[in-house]
Amino acid sequence: MPPVESHVIPIYFNTNCQKKVKIGEVIWYFKCFHRNGWLHATIQCNSTDRSPFWSISGTCRVSFGEYDCQNFSLHFTGGKSSLKLKNLKKSSIFEENYTDLIKFHVDVYKVVGIWDKSTKIDFSKPNGGVFDAILLVEGRRIYVGRQVLRMYSKFFDRIFHSSEHTQIVLEGGKYEEIIEFLHFLYPTDAEMTSSNVERLLNHSKRFDVEIVRNRCENWLISDHFGEKSIDFGLKLLLAERFELSRLLNEILNSLESLEDVRPLAVSGFYRKMGGAIKIRILDRILEISRGTEDSDDGETASRCSTGHCEDSEDVMEDSEDSEDVEDSEDPDDVESYESEYSEDSEDSEAGNDADDDSGEEKSIEN
DSSP: OOOSEEEEEEEEESSEEEEEEEETTEEEEEEEEEETTEEEEEEEESTTOOOTTOEEEEEEEEEETTEEEEEEEEEEETTBOEEEEEEEEEOTTOOTTOOEEEEEEEEEEEEESOOOOOOOOOTTSOOTTTOOEEEEETTEEEEEOHHHHHHHBHHHHHHHHSOOOSEEEOOSOOHHHHHHHHHHHTTOOOOOOTTTHHHHHHHHHHTTBHHHHHHHHHHHHHHTTSTTOOOHHHHHHHHHHTTOHHHHHHHHHHOOSHHHHHHHHTOTTGGGSOHHHHHHHHHHHHHHHHHHHHHHHHHHHHHHHTTOOHHHHHHHHHHHHHHHHHHTSOHHHHHHHHHHHHHHHHHHHHHHHHHHHHHHHHHHHO
16 A cells, blocks of 8 residues: 655754654654664654544654664554654764764555645646636636636626636736635635735625625734734725725724824824725714713712812812912003903994994895
8 A cells, every 4th residue: 555645854963853844734753863872763743632533654764874774663643642763773983973864764654533724726727526617817727616706706697697608818817816815715724814815805896705805804803903913004994995894893992092093193094094984083082082081070070079079179279379360460451451352342332333234234125
């Protein structure tokens, strides 16, 4: 029976060396060391998984330069994920500072309880049982299934519904970006990141794919409080551009103080926002301000009810100070002010009389 996986792991030997490699879907560690003139090695397989429901079986042959060591059978499972290979070779060439190449020849014959976690689809190759149409992008072929595209995309539904052609030319798109978008349209484990979410939103809008748009919005909402959260202003801009109402609502509700709003003031994306979004932000700022004022009034009332109305005492002191200032005003200044006021009053009365006359004339003319 041929092996499922075959790998050769080279390690340059010295007094202590170790190598980490991925075979299949699990991590292996190969460690070799020299002790008392002997070559020893240790192999670890999937050591972080303690579940008893997986196992890996195979063989390993260790070669040291021109010397071929014996073969070993491998069987790893949860709780037994390490194998020690002792006294592999004894020779006078093994000295403390000796360096040479050691090779681990690993053949895996059986894997139980471990599956390929990658579910990405190869759209560059035809698959008669799945794909029945071709998208031509930048002169290159992308193989797709018409039914899947019609199910999720109103854009492709219109194209394939009105045409019998199975080959469609897509203008204005990049090959790699369309492939990336298809991985989110199909049920794969494609990962959304801050570097591709805007691109995916653009394609979901172009091809009218609601399922990808919703997935992007959900990611932006969940990422809003994450350590790797993208720019606060960019999220608001994306919410406006692609009409992501749930995202906009989450962001506005997350603003609980004026300090939360400050990052937006220094964001370069704020200038790119439309008036409608800026009005919503201003409304939220006013709500926060009113809430702060109400809270301050409540605290003041509470202190006064307990007989500790310090704020009121301060206000009273300020009021007394203002009275002292008024008493100390220069009489000449007061007299001058009264004079100006009386002149303004006379002018105002004269103006009112003129307005009354003009009003009578207008009513007559009418």
